[in-house]
Amino acid sequence: MTKDCIYELEFLVRDYECDLQGIVNNAVYQNYLEHARHEFMQSADVDFAKLHDEGIDPVVTRIELDYKLPLRSQDKFIVCIKLHREGRLKFIFDQAIYRLSDKQIMLNGKITAVFLNNGRPVKPDNIIKTLLEKYDVQ
Amino acid sequence: MTKDCIYELEFLVRDYECDLQGIVNNAVYQNYLEHARHEFMQSADVDFAKLHDEGIDPVVTRIELDYKLPLRSQDKFIVCIKLHREGRLKFIFDQAIYRLSDKQIMLNGKITAVFLNNGRPVKPDNIIKTLLEKYDVQ
Amino acid sequence: MTKDCIYELEFLVRDYECDLQGIVNNAVYQNYLEHARHEFMQSADVDFAKLHDEGIDPVVTRIELDYKLPLRSQDKFIVCIKLHREGRLKFIFDQAIYRLSDKQIMLNGKITAVFLNNGRPVKPDNIIKTLLEKYDVQ
């Protein structure tokens, strides 16, 4: 399950993340994916505070999520991240969630992000350079 | 903005829904959309508890969200719902979020749901009948 | 139930706020109480942004919550606010939650807040003046 991931993060379902149906609420998967992306960027020394001071902010513009199987209380799982560029301005995060016990895929996500400089998309050359050096993103 | 909506629900952004960037966190929009869908079904007298007792549960299988503009503290907004069927088994909820002050569209969402009977998709005839009578969904 | 409240706000339980046990999760009550406090301050024209620009920020230092009965899906309820000062520096918000259908008390809360100016508690004279004029807080 992890062959092509450039970054993985392990989580444990917390009971307050489950809803009336006894499964993790649909919105909570976005929390998981966001936290994994931020940890990934952090691990590559992409410094959001420094970027922000330069007027550059990452923004998610589109999210596609395919719910395969529900996570439940006490489930351990992995968020796997792949990354590629689309055109000059877009980053695409392919993120999948795998249950740890049986490697079953629970969710497939495609998250599109751009970097805005005072509201306008910018070519994020410094960020790419940082990621390239660390993870060899094309 | 509301011409084609079969259902609308008004919300006010709550401060705890905003994150570090001073805007509503991306995952929270799913909370808004889910609450609007549940209120919509409730308004059409679709009784989840009764369905559940018959072994039938609605499940979201896919979510697509386009983030247009961010909601901020104190913003009032409308969640608009349109609904159509796709094939025999799928319900598609087209949900848009409009800022109340200027009718700007903030988010476009397409949510795919099916009804499962003990894990298998079923043709939700009773639900369709109920919705047809109330909202004339094709 | 509302005799002594200086401010009331009505809510509806949203399904995503309920947890595995089928009731509103304990932490969510703090969301309700916070939102009611912020709307209350807003209604009294206490301008947090303006205060923040003057270096003054409200901070909760202590919370006491007594859980009486659980809120459930579709429950409507009122958050009632009373307010008094304790010593020169502390604001005490007495907040109660009542189920709308039968006026049953669901939760009693006592929230202690101070106003910090660059990390030090300050006597919040302007805020008191604003609240006094509007709500006659002693």
Next chain:
Amino acid sequence: MTKDCIYELEFLVRDYECDLQGIVNNAVYQNYLEHARHEFMQSADVDFAKLHDEGIDPVVTRIELDYKLPLRSQDKFIVCIKLHREGRLKFIFDQAIYRLSDKQIMLNGKITAVFLNNGRPVKPDNIIKTLLEKYDVQ
């Protein structure tokens, strides 16, 4: 900081847990404390599902939280649990949160719980026995 804890759990602040003020939202601390309590009970093989089947459910009746210092993005921290009984029916969880980098205490909490059998408090003898054997709770 950990001398008297019978159970400890390490966390990392996630960005979506922070609010407009750039710090962890007050309500989120209850999520941390709840998750730590559930993991603690789990570690002692207290089986909630089995208890539930016997008609016994743990319920929080009172929460007191003293907010000392705010947690921020990327902070690592420990939730420490102490436990004692009060009278025949009440469990008291003393829970403290310590920032890992400097052992500073961030929050002190006292959570009162009882075990209900069909709505009436019961003396939780089996649970006590389990905890006694594992953690020597008096």
